[in-house]
Amino acid sequence: MYKKLALAIAFSPRMEALIAEARKLIQIFEGELILIHVGTKTPELEAQLSEVLSRHCGDLRPIKTIWKEGKPAKTILKTCKEEGVDLLVLGALKKEGLLTYYLGSIARKIIRKSTCDVLTLIDPRIQTTDFEKVVINGTQLDFTPEVIRRSLLFCQAVHTQQVSILNEIKMYGLLMGNASEGTEDEASFTRRRLVQEEITYVEEILSELNPGDLKINIKVTGGKWASELAKYCEKISADLLIVGDDLNLTIFDRLFPHDLEELLSSLPCNLLLFKK
């Protein structure tokens, strides 16, 4: 699925954990890893890095490290493009949704503008993370069938135990408010129908895929998908949330932050973002 992974590194305490995580991913996907650091290359840093690399990637071919100077977000994105990276791995802080190693605005820029998929890890571990519980955004969007397809491939590769696909009923309050013009039976029929429509939507997508041994739950909620996903991930202590991003975000999205932006401002768990 991913042939070339890039890991953006800064020389922080969590670098080793991130390298361990990236190492595990290239093993799973049988891919190649490159490291990107935006900053000045010094002999001390080089020595520090090679020590960490020898611990985790000693058995591999030498890992390519790209040292570049410039604006962090722009440089990382440009390098990913030049190198033909298909998955960029970043570390991020859970609380403010700020990247650990860069300022929040830089993290957002990377995630928003990246043309390749981005995996954001909020709690990288040297023992590495198992993606046992994965939540997928199944909200009805043009990109969703593709997101579900790719998610299943990812989950199969990392041996996920429990996959939840979460769907949102759009404008549920308004629809149910309208349904109150009918009798109690009619209103509860409408409620059931709204839920069933979402389940059918996901089932139809799944019927064309091969989920193999994966255990898949479909969950339906009312409300805005980003906040519902965040709530659900926290509730089941998910290890990974997968969402798709096919939006061309504009100035309006910054003025009136919504969905993806809101999700980024407070990450509920690790986040894998598929790009179209």
Added chain:
Amino acid sequence: METLSHHEVINLLLQLALMLIMARLFAELARKLKQPAVVGEIIAGIIMGPTVLGMAFPELFESLFETNNQTNIALDGFVQISIVLLLFIAGIEVDLQVVWSQGKNALKIGLTSMIIPILSGFVLAYAFPEFLGVNINDRIIASTFFGLSISITALAVIARILMDLDLFKTKTGLLIIAGTIIVDVVGWIIFSVILSLSDSGKTGLGVWPTIGLTLFFTVFMLTIGKGLINKVLPWTNKNLAWPGGLISLSLAICFIAASFTEYIGIHAIFGAFIIGVALGDSEHLTEKAKEILHHFINNIFAPIFFVSIGLKVNFIEGFDPMVVGIVVIVGFFTKYFGAYLGGRFAGFKRNTAMVIGFGLSARGSMDIILALIALEYGLVSESLFIGLVILALLSSIVSGPLMSWAEKLKLSNKSE
């Protein structure tokens, strides 16, 4: 504090009870005929008001609605609160997310569907103000108002039609919803501006400061205001009774915003609408809470308001077939063509554009509120008001069947 007398209290309670009973009765009848409740509620008002009851049983009508002045003032208080709450819930219905997801196409459809009726309505009213019954002393404002009033749509009515036709979740359905939301937001902004500029609502600020203030309030509420709401709501959800705390506080915020806009010279309803948008857009106002607000406002305050329309106006005395005919024809066709053209601009096939056109033509509560405020401000005559109410009712009745018809055309095209 002055209070109502024994008789006045009895009178007020009877008025409210009768209004709710009649509204329910006719809303049920409308439901049986697959029509929106608002159609039934307006008819209930016409029957209870001077038009029918006042003609057939003048003494009964008088004893119910015309003996106690104090009671009528108290009832008017209910009606005013109902209007504010209806706008509040209309604001909560606005889902900016749907607008963003539909992007430019929704903008093209929404704006074209407004521009054409506004321009046509303005030209018509400006050329024939006396015939149509717009205030000649406030000609520009009143003519703009007429254009605006035939350009507005009703989100709740459209949502219901789309649900009935099973179109809500389709691309066309969401586009119609997004277009309607744009019309709603832009429409209420324009309406607030022209109201503050009209003779009776003059704030003394002048055109540009009024526009500036209105836009400032809108942007402020949707950015910083929403940010504040996002800070306060999680706290109330966690620490106060649910949904009690949320409902009483959101209504309180609504009344504060409404009184604030009224204070700065923009009508109260605008504050209620915008605060509704800001609250509704907050992820912390759950859909369950929205549903409860809907039930509570739609089934208590909305019927009181719609019935009160019929109590205020004599639909037979003020009925002018020419005016009503012209308002209905011009209103329906300009809105339809506006939305249709918008659909075509957005690159949709003719059939889909037709569905969009009929969809956005559905009017209802919003149109009636707009018309009533204009009547109270003396911008329009009673006969024009009646025309606008009839346009709202007729369009909400015919839009569904016409959309269904246009949708079938699309199907037959597909199979060819």
